[in-house]
Amino acid sequence: MIYIKRIFVFIMFILGLAGxxxxxxxxxxxxxxxxxxxxEEFKANGILGEKENSIDVLFLGDSEIYCSVIPLQIWQSSGYTSYVCGTSGQTLDYTEVMLKRTFEKQSPKIVVMETNAIYRKFTVKNVIFTKVSDYFSVFRYHNRWKTMSIDEINKPAEYTFTDESKGYRLKTGIKPAVKDNSYMSPTDKILPIEKINRQSVERIKKLCDENGAKLIFFSTPSTKNWNYMRHNGIEALAKELKCEYIDLNLLTKEVPVDWKNDTVDKGDHMNYFGAKKVTSYLSEYLENTGLLADKRNDSDYKTWNEAAEEFNKNCPNKI
Amino acid sequence: MFSIATYFSVEALLLLLVTVALYVCLPQKARRYVLLISSYVFFFSISGKLLVFLLFSTLSVHHIGLWLSDVQNECSIRTKGLEREERKALNAEYNKKQRKIMAFACILHIGLLLLLKYTPFFSQNINALFGLLGLQLRIPVPKFLIPIGISFYTLQAVAYLFDVYRKKIPADRNLLRLALFMSFFPQIMEGPICRYSDTAEALYEAPKMHYGNFVLGSQRMLFGLMKKLVIADRLNLLIQNVYGEPNKYDGFVIALGAVGYTFQLYADFSGTMDLVIGTAQMFGIKLPENFKRPFFSATISEFWKRWHITLGTWFKDYIFFPVSMSKPMKKLTTKARKKLGNRYGPLIAGSVSLFCVWFCNGLWHGAGWNYIFFGMYHFVLILSGNIIEPVVIKITQKLKINRSAFPYRCVQIVRTFILVCFGEMFFRQESLKQGFKMFGKIFTDFTFKTLKDGLLFEFGMDRQDYLIIIVSAVLLFIIGILQEKGIEIRASIAKRNIAVQFAVYYALILFIVVFGAYGAGYVPLDPIYAGF
Structure with a gap:
């Protein structure tokens, strides 16, 4: 009897705690x-404020993606709506979170995943923390006790903010890269992908399939983060998962990155000038998929034209 | 791969949950194996192949213990029925043999610790000395991977062997029991440093898990988690900044950093101890206490009886007493008594022993001059305290000051706290030169400018962070006062009705969840003592 009582007390305690x-x-x-x-990551989470089912292409990844892809350039050149859900040091567990959040309100036809995050290490702890935070957001937002007001407590959540550059972060500085294109010396060696990372990518692929989105792996030019061993690793993974893979580090003719002028931090990230070249290629690539329709003349997307105009004003060289 | 970084990790929690589940479900005889396997999994997940060092230490301690026991048994058999003189001669012969075995054991275990932990430090200093002497000679500076907890389990191993040697305990023939004593997972990383007679039997018995122990252990673990996550981790940004670039800050900020680090160290280490002792308590194992409200200490000596207690008692039992009772020290005391009298005579030999203790204490904490200085600092404080105590007593008597009165004790407590903070400042600052600079700045560049210009809030810590640390400190202070008064808070909570218990636990959990320094923007503090 005493055991039953204790089990009952324990269950009550857990239920109370969950409540x-x-x-x-x-x-x-x-x-x-x-x-x-x-x-958290309000620029990336600006996608929550976008009109329902209005995004055609979703870009995922770490700082490499939000420095490389300019959604408003894609809009102006091809008429496709896209959003960069990139965050600093993004690990794949968070990539999954962003993808799930997006699919709740959006139906992108294409999901482009920058591959640097695939090699970023994360632990079971990250996964558990992310999962638990999904159910109990107090773990993610507990620090808000510092800034919260009493009025906020009862207010319903309304996500209406949209980022004016659609997740892209404008970097205009120039710091030339130390290495040039020699960082992509060919090799047969493959840099293995951690098991936990691979499982996460497989879940991402499954999620895309379930939501009718095509997953594309994409490596943006970076002398600091990319090499041929990594390329081989992602190529093998892409084959296995039957995904397309674009590695701009090898497409030096199509995307002629000038490592003296197109990087903001010695080859780590693209600056605005590099991003323009990368985006230009991607825009054309998206056109060739034949999956997307030009919406520039659609009155429902008038705000995108306004956003592009505003964005152009802030750029050193207009698109 | 499953790898554990600290006790305060999800992986460690998973291991604990699995261990508890198996411990509850399996019969008594299997439980000890559960504890042993969990301990080795824990060790392996942190140190990997370096587990071999722990295995080596365990096997060698087991073997040497039996060797000593065999020699002792042989001696008692051979001395039976002998005349007194013959018995004495034979005892002396066997004692000599035992001493040789002990010397071998010390070389093996302490030597391994010295080799892995201190060789780079010694090599660097020898090279520096060569440089000073103008010699071109250089010896290589090796780098070794050090198994986690080696400083702790080596002391346990040596204590066990000395206790066998002194016939305080019989040598253990059961390798499993000894292995469990050496490796018990909650305490392997940061102690407490246990004696064989304290824990070995209980661990081997693996008592049934009781509801009361489970509740009390869980309470203590939660309290430890609060100290670590709310206080120690939150202070991390301030400490990293102040100690990283001390030249940037004035004396006020340096003093704040010194007090902050002392508080952080206490919250981190005592919080870990709460977690460790609470975990053991869940299994029905009583581990020795390592902290007893150290900031209520009136003197430095008292402080060290309340802070890292098991290390202090280890040094007392295995260094202070053996050195004090050695023949040369006895001779020195006799001579000093004749010249300096009964009051100050014994202090000479005592000082030599004290010096050995504090030199070893400093060095035990790490291979660096800052640690040696830390040891010497406390040696000087304790020694000068012993020397001037009679003078202070006389002065206070003449001035009719009641030394046991509350205000006098308060002054003593504040003085001791300040002295401790200075010591910890040198302890934390890797460069001794920088440590002295910081110390100097407190007296030469002390202004409250930082409070006015808002620089204080530029270490990644805002007003709310400071506020929550102050609230937590007040909370700990109140709990400390109640404990000093002998009130057993945890037991009294456990006696209350279930609604009150739930309310207290929920409040504590919510306090940790909301005010804990984790997630984006915070860098968790690596367990400080695990690095020693």
Missing amino acids: LLVGSSYIFLPKSNGLNSGM
Whole structure:
């Protein structure tokens, strides 16, 4: 009898704890998704404020992607709506989170995944933390106790903020790369992908399939982060998962990166000038897929034209 | 791969949950194996192949213990029925043999520790000396991978052998029991440093898990988690900044960094101890306490009886007493008594022993001059305290000051705390030169400018961070006062009705979840003592 009582007490304790966490999660959840709302990675999460089912192409990855792809350039040259859900040091568990969040409100036909994140190490701890935070957002937003007001507690969540550059982060500085194209010396060696990373990519692929999106692997030019061994690793993975793979580090004729002028930090990330070249190639690539329709003349997408005009004003050289 | 970084990791929690589940489900005889396997999994997940060092130490301790025991048995058999003189001669012969075995054991275990932990430090200093002497000679500076917890389990091993040698305990013929004593997973990384007589039997018995122990152990673990996540990790940004670039800051910020680091170290180490002792308590194992509210200490001596207690008692039992009771020291005491009298005479030999203890204590913490200085700093403080104590007593008597009165004790506590903070400042600062610079700045460049210009909030710590640290410190202070008064808080909570218990646990959990320094923007603090 005593054991049954103790088990009952234990279950009650766990249920009470779960209730407490659910309640506190409701309190701590940001009630909007703008700059000072407390929303994590608010630029990437600006996709939550985009009109339902309005995004054609989703870009995922770490800082490599948000420095390389300019969605408003794609809009202006091809008429496709795209959004960069890139975050600094993104690990694949968070890539999954961003993808799931996007699919809740959007139906992109193409998902482009920058491959640097595929090699970024993460642990079981990251996965568990991300999963637990998905259910109990108090773990993710607990720090909001510093800035929250009493009025926010009861307010319903309304995500209306959209990022004016659609997730792209404008970098205009120039710091020439130390290496030139020699960083891609051919080799047969393959840099293995960690098991936990591979499983995550497989889940991402499955999620894309289930939502009718085509997954494309994409390596943006980076002398610091990319090499032939990594290329071989991703190529093998792409073959296995039956995905297309674009490695711009090898397409030096199609995307002639000038490593003296096109990088913001010695070859690590593209600056605006490099990003323009990368985006130009991607824009053409997307056109060739034949999966997307030009929406520039669609009145429902008038805001995109306005956003592009505003974006052009802030750029050193207009697109 | 499954790898554990600290006790405060999800992986460690998973291992604990699996261990608890197996421990509860399996019969008594299998439980000890569960503990042993979990311990080796824990060690392997941190140190990998370096597990071989732990295995080596365990096997050699087992073997040497039996060797000593055999010699002792042989001696007692051979001395039976002998005349006193013959018995004495034979005992002396066997004692000599035992001493040789002990010397071998010390060379093996302490030698391995010295080799792995201190060779690079010694080599660097020898090379520096060659440089100073103008010699071109250089010896290579090796780099070794050090198994986690080696400083802790080596002391346990040596203590076991000395206890066998002194016939305090019989040598253990059961390798499993000894292996469990050496490797018990909650304590292998940061202690407490256990004696064989404290834990070996209980671990081997692997008692049934009791609901009461489970509740009390869980409470303590939660409290430890609060100290670590809310205080130690939150202070990390401030400490990293102040100690990283001390030249940038004025005396006030340096003093804040010194107090902050002392508090951080306490929160980190005592928090880990709460987790360790709480975990063991869940299994029904009582580990020795390592902390007893050290900031309530009136003197430095008292502080070290309340801070890292098991290390202090280890040094007392295996260094201070053996050195004090050695023949040369006895002779020195006799001579000193004649010249300096009964009050100060014994202090000479005592000082030599004290010096050995504090030199070893400093060096045990790490291979660096800052650690040696840290040891010497406390040696000087304790020694000068011993020397001037009679003078202070006389002065206070003349001035009619009640030394046991509350205000006097408060002054002593504050003084001790300040002295401890200075010591910890040198302990944390890797460069001794920088340590002295920081120390000097507190007295030469002390202004409250940083408070006015807002620089204080530029270390990644804002007003709310400081506020929550102050609130937590007040909370710990109140709990400390209650504990000093002998109130057993955890037991009294466990006695309350279930609604009150739940409310307390939920409040503590929510406090940790909301105010813990984890997630984006925070860099968790690596367990400080695990690095020693």
